[in-house]
Amino acid sequence: MIAGYVIIYLIDGALLASFATLALYIFLLFCMIYGGITYRKEIGGFNSFGQAFLAVFTIAFIGSFLIDAFGFVMFKFIDPGLVDVVKEAALEKAEAMMEKFNTPEDVMEAQLKQIKATDYTPSLKSQSIRLLSSTVVGAVLSLLIAVFVRRNDSKSSEAA
Secondary structure (H helix, E strand, O other), X not given: OHHHHHHHHHHOHHHHHOHHHHHHHHHHHHHHHHHHHHHHHHOOOOEOHHHHXXXXXXXXXXXXXXXXXXXXXXXXXXXXXXXXXXXXXXXXHHHHHHHHOOOOHHHHHHHHHHXXXXXXXXXXXXXXXXXXXXXXXXXXXXXXXXXXXXXXXXXXXXXX
């Protein structure tokens, strides 16, 4: 996932303000599904919903943490100027979208002014909030994936 982040950065830092970063999370989703199925096979082909959830959620949390931690390091230490590149890209995209939807000029100016005033510099607080929201989304997705990757042992459920 970090390699994907670096590739997006090397192609164009402005892509970090676009849906290109969604590819990182799609890859993480694939890892969650694959990891859940692989874990089930490694423990004998059967697992409960709780075991499946825990395995998939662990992957989601670690992946989200890596993406968020590397993003923090990237913006804070590796390339602090990237903040301005991403902010400018966000401004351009917002302006283009508002023009596309024929947003009134006064509303557009107010929105663009608000975006310009926004501080895009990552802080521990903003990254903590980001990780918390990623964890919540990861938990919900893990619940859904666990429903499909679990496989109860019919022999043990008959004996009970």
